[in-house]
Amino acid sequence: MTIDSNFMLRKNFYILTFLVLTSTFLVAQNNDYGKVSKEELTQAFSSVDSTASAEYLYKYRKTYFNYVSGVGFNLITNVHERIKIYNKEGFEYATKKIRLYKDGNEIEDINKLKAKTYNLIDDKVEETPLKKEGKFKIELSENVNEESFTMPNIKEGSIIEYKYSINSPFIYNIDEFVFQHDIPVKKIEVFFEAPEYFVFRMNVKGFLNVMPKREQFNKSLDYTQRVASGGTTNAGAGQGLGRTTQVRGNIKYMSNVISYDLYNIEPLKEEPFVNELSNYRSGVKYELSYTRFPNSSKEFYSRSxxxxxxxxxxxxxxxxxxxxxxxxxxxxxxxxxxxxxxxxxxxxxxxxxxxxxxxxxxxxxxxxxxxxxxxxxxxxxxxxxxxxxxxxxxxxxxxxxxxxxxxxxxxxxxxxxxxxxxxxxxxxxxxxxxxxxxxxxxxxxxxxxxxxxxxxxxxxxxxxxxxxxxxLYPTNMGSIQTFQNVILKEDGSAEGKIRNVYKEHNALSFRDKYSANKQESYLSDLVRQNDGIEINDFEVKNVDNLAQLPIESYGFITESEIDAVSDKIYFSPLLFLATKENPFKQEKREFPIDFSFPFENISTSIINLPKGYVVESVPESIAIALPNDLGNFSYTIKNVGNVLQLKVLKKINYPVLPAEYYLSLKEYYGKMIEKLNEKVVLTKV
Known part of the structure; x- marks a missing residue:
């Protein structure tokens, strides 16, 4: 059997091209401090997420135990990070904040800080080092300080880079190794090294499939200690003179190293109805379980x-x-x-x-x-x-x-x-x-x-x-009951009245918002959120009387929700109250949908039609439900004489829905919003 020589030429060309590209990538991605390349500075967007405002080009952390003779172990963490800023939204990443813990005289401190900003000016790499005036320190609490620095000379396209070391006496408190951020990460290198005397329990969170590499190395440490020595003098019985002698020694031990080498990590993006996004951020936390030193019993740190x-x-x-x-x-x-x-x-x-x-x-x-x-x-x-x-x-x-x-x-x-x-x-x-x-x-x-x-x-x-x-999640259902009475006019405008009654957590939410903003700013938000309607006769009852349900009522005029074309009028019966957009846009979701509390929204509308018009068509009444009684939606509309009667029910029966129901929920919301925005068609007689 013969092999096509053209195929072999093409294959060798592809291999050569791959090797050239790989070699170029490795040169361009030199991760040593200060070795920022022109290729990195001219990079216009992230290859991991083209919409990102910034990106970690390189993220390095090594945490290890250091023995100080005569003192004992302390904890050292070395950090090196290089960040590319693509646009003005990414400027926030030019400020780095570092929390440092303290307890009495024991305190964490930063040393060996180096930081630079890099820009490409006239095809040359310009470096701007961090100045003293860019560094800040504040006390967050009795046990936490915060040191921060803001990089100078930031522009769209800049790269910032910094290195520092944290010295900590708190050997039992290992900060979480964070793998996933709000921006993409091109490459991460993580090392955690501990002597065999320290035994840790690993706790992993998030949805990245990360596999640690484990290695062991023989190491030794030198130590000094004072021991009692000597005896009594012959000055007399019982008049001894105690002495101590400094003894030096060397101990051989096994060092355990755990490392992670990760590439092209997608950012963790905000999604609607998330409890706290950081709960789902991929990372690993090492908790000290116990220590066991030579000639000593175990000392447990892990708690029940x-x-x-x-x-x-x-x-x-x-x-x-x-x-x-x-x-x-x-x-x-x-x-x-x-x-x-x-x-x-x-x-x-x-x-x-x-x-x-x-x-x-x-x-x-x-x-x-x-x-x-x-x-x-x-x-x-x-x-x-x-x-x-x-x-x-x-x-x-x-x-x-x-x-x-x-x-x-x-x-x-x-x-x-x-x-x-x-x-x-x-x-x-x-x-x-x-x-x-x-x-x-x-x-x-x-x-x-x-x-x-x-x-x-x-x-x-x-x-x-x-x-x-x-x-902690409530079982009682929050609710909003809305009553709407609308008068449609032939010119395409509408006026009406709305009354909202709030209950349980919806009542708490309404009171908090109204009390915090007061009436003027609350009304401004109400107008903005409802397509610029004109509001009159606004009134709130029972906002301070917690024994009664709060009631909000107001009149409105709108001209933007109705289309009058020739001899026809088109409108959605809920007008500006109809939800316009599906909040669930992602193709998949890996964490739960958290509504905070179960809720039921019931809307009843009476729409008075303009004289001289009859109903040509109305949306069909429907009822849809989520699986396993998680929630349901119903839409019922009737035409009685010159009046439309509409009742809409939206209900979620549980405060948190598992991620496995995300696609069902997305489809449910899609159908619901489509129905809420269907038009009634009126024809002039």
Whole structure:
């Protein structure tokens, strides 16, 4: 059998071309610090995601243990990052923020910082080093500092590059290795090296398929220590003179190295109805399980949830504060002395705490200045307010316990750790049912927590030192009931009235928005969100009366929702209330769809038709449902004389839908929006 010589020539050409291109790529992608190429600077867009505003061309991190003779181990993290900025939206990546932890005299610090901005000017690479005035340092909290720097001379097409090292005494606290960002990553190299004396547990999150490479190396360290030596002098019995001697030695040990080498990582993009995007960002966290040094027993660092609860409760800024009652006893006694109904007691105490102490907008599971001072000053953090509430409810003989919560912005605590929780709410068991409360929110009600706390599960701390899991998502359905009365006019305009009644979490959301913006800015948003309608006779009832449902009503005039063409009129019966766009655009989705709470929106419309017109056609009435009773939609329209009657129901029965239902949900929303925007056709008689 012979082989086509032309085929062989073509094959050799392809191989040669590949080798040339690969060689060019390797030259252009020299990842040594300072070796930025012209090819990188002229690159106009990311090959991973052409829409990206910036891109990590190279991301390197190595975390390892360093032994200091006479002191012990500390933790070193070396970072090197090179970022390409494609447009002005990417300028935000020219600022790097680094969190540094501290505890008493122990503190993390940065050293060996080098940073440059690169631009291509007249076909030459121009370098601009970071200056002193571009560096900043602030204290975020008692235990966290933040050092940051902003790169100079940033332009569209710039490349920034920086290297630094973090020295940490906290050998048990390994920051998460993050693989996925909001912008694409061309190449990542990650190394984690630890002596055999440190045993770690690996926790992986996200949806990237990452496989670590594991290696072992023989290493040694030199050490010094002082040991007792010598004896007594002959000055007399019992008059010995103790001495110490410095002993030097060398220990051989095995070093464990875990590495990751990743290429072309797509960015994690914002999508609608996501709890907290960082919860799904691919990365790996190493948690110190235990240490075992030569001639020593194991020392365990890994915690169970029972350990976490015990540690939190024993903190004086938690457990001791929870036990204090003297500061409120007299006031509370006078308020509840005539109350016998438990629900009434609960409501009264909850309202009292909200009116007595305002939230300072800071999170925390521990008090800062204490419950007594918060009570006296009238301001406190989440722990001070809700531990105070728990103590008052308990004092009133209601079964109340604090609940540890991780807010949405803090992520989900995937394994037992005190740092996993950053917030406290209160709970009461009434008639066999656990009711959650948060007195930091002025508009919340018993059982209606602010959305920031609706993050999967909390951990209730019981009086016997144990804990139990509490579902933070509500089961009660939020709702908006809308009543619309419309008068259509022959010239293509319409006027009418709308009345909205809000319930449960929708009521909380409405009150928060209206209270925060007040009427003028709220109305501006209402006009903007509804295609520039003209609003009149705006009124809100029960916005401050939490015992009643808030009601919003207003008149409107619109000229943009109706098309009058020749002798016909076309319009969607819901006018500007119809959802115009499907929020679900991605082809696939790997994380859950989080609506925060189950909801039901019911809209009833009466449309009065203009004189001299009759209905030529109306959309068909339909009903569609999601699988497994996850939700349903119905659209019912009737023509009665010169009036159209429309009822629309939109319902989602669960706060969170698994990702496996994404395509069904996308299709469901598509059909729903198509139906809501179908036109009624009127013909002039």
């Amino acid at each position: 949830w029972e350990d976490v609860v015990e540690s939190v409760y024993k903190n004086p800024n938690f457990g001791d504060e929870l036990k204090k009652t003297n500061y409120f006893k007299d006031d509370l006694d006078s308020i509840i002395k005539n109350l016998t109904d438990e629900q009434e007691k609960l409501n009264t105490i909850f309202s009292f705490v909200k009116s007595k102490v305002k939230w300072d907008q800071s999170y925390g599971k521990y008090t800062k200045k204490g419950v007594k001072q918060a009570y006296q000053k009238g301001i406190g953090n989440t722990a001070e307010i809700n531990l105070m509430l728990t103590a008052m409810l308990d004092y009133a003989n209601l079964e109340s316990n604090p609940v540890l919560v991780s807010t949405r912005s803090n992520g989900m605590p995937l394994f037992p750790t005190r740092e996993g929780y950053n917030y406290i709410v209160s709970s009461v068991k009434l008639n066999g049912k656990v009711i959650l409360l948060d007195a930091t929110s002025q508009n919340s009600l018993p059982g209606v927590l602010p959305v920031r706390t609706l993050n999967w599960e909390g951990r209730m701390i019981l009086k016997d030192g144990k804990s139990s899991i509490v579902n």
